Amino acid sequence: MTNLEVRPVPELCDLAPTRGPVVELHASRDVPLGGVRAMQVRRTLPQRGLPLVGAWCFLDEFGPQNVDMRVLPHPHTGLQTVTWPVAGEILHRDSVGSEAVVRPGQLNLMTAGHGVSHSEFSLGSAPLLHAAQLWIALPDGVAQGAAGFEQVGDLPQWSTTGVRATVFVGQLDGHASPARVHTPLLGAEVTVDAGAAAEVPLVPGFEHAVLVLDGALDVAGTAHAPSGLLYLGDGRSSVHLRSREGARLLLLGGAPFEHDLVMWWNFVGRDHADIAQARADWESPERADRFGVVHGHGDLRIPAPELPNIRLQPRRRRPPEEPG
Incomplete structure (x- = not known):
């Protein structure tokens, strides 16, 4: 999935230190993604008050919407893309030679490493689509490694009375997804039946957040509906x-x-030079040397926007403040 904003806004903010359990609602912002896709997405990561949750660094939700999604080849660096459909089917092609249709209950996980390119098209004429698109920031070493792709359909299920979870990334209460990630993570779709209540186990050393896809519920005693991302802090x-x-x-x-x-457009790096080099490589006639070729689209691709007239600054996690 690409960030199709014509003028991506650089996020010039530090990573806030963890500070134990909290309940903070971070409102989504509507982002129009125009052109042939003509879609609106609700973006909850990154934002100034909440740039990441663990290594989750980008979260768009779109739909339910009848739309013909046509995302031409575009690049990524330094991240993994996670495609999690709730309704509809999406055809993925990438420069490592993958071609796969992802359906609800299946996970598409693409590792960009030093560089990859891919495309995503909905199947059918203006089908009903509802999906979450997420990025995972890669740690040192892997961030400059090889690109790859996997689709996982046999995902573990966790359940208790009235509550069920499909674990698509990481682990929940010992139920571990086979998808390969490179930092300790959790990504799960949870269904809560009408009238149900349950305690869902968490890892105390993790930060956590909840995005409601449909319906409404109380999370840690706080009412939550499809309005944004509810950040729960850590220590739970x-x-x-x-x-x-x-x-x-x-x-x-x-x-x-x-x-x-440093995040800008579809690139994740460690400093401004990483981003500037990735953009230059994508716009170079030799782009295939780094990003490969997505077959089936000819010379069509999404060009990179111009870099902003500022030096992109890295996010760093601030140390907790000393008690006064």
């Missing part, structure tokens, strides 16, 4: 979920990401 061994009419949500978590991080 569980979270209480309760829904009167039923709900479906994404539960995200991860160990705090400690590396310097």
Whole structure:
């Protein structure tokens, strides 16, 4: 998935230190992604007050919407893309030779490493689409490594009375996804039946957040609906979920990401020079040397926007403030 904003806004903010359990609602912002795709997405990561949750560094939700999605080849560096459809089917092609249709209940996970390119097209004429697109920042070493792709369909299930979770990334209460990630993470779609309430186990050293996909529920005693990302901080061994009419949500978590991080457009790097070089390589006639070729599209691709007239600064996690 690409960030199609014509003028991507650089995020010039530090990573906030973890500070134990909190309940903070970070409102989504509507981002129009125009052109042939003509879609609106609701973006909750990154934002100034919450640049990451663990290594989760980007989160768009789109739909439910009847739309013909046509995302031409575009590049990525330093991250993994996670495609999680709730409704509809999406055809993925990439420069490592993959071609796969992802459907609800299946995970597409693409590792960019030093450089990869891919395309995504919906199947059918203006089908109903509802999906989450997420990025995972890669740690040192892997961030400059080889590109790769995997689709995982046999995902583990966790359940208790009235609550079920499909674990697509990382692990929940010992139920581990086979998808290969490179930092401790959790990504799960959770369904809460009408009238159900349950305690969902968490890893205390993780940050956690909840995005409601449909319905409404109480999360840790706080009412939450499809309005943004509810950040829960760290230090929790569980979270209480309760829904009167039923709900479906994404539960995200991860160990705090400690590396310097610069994000701009579809690139993740460690400093301004990383981003500028990636953009130059994508716009170069020799782009295939780094990003490969996505077959089936001829010379069509999404060009990179111009870099902003500022030097992109890395995000760094600030040390906790000394008690006064």
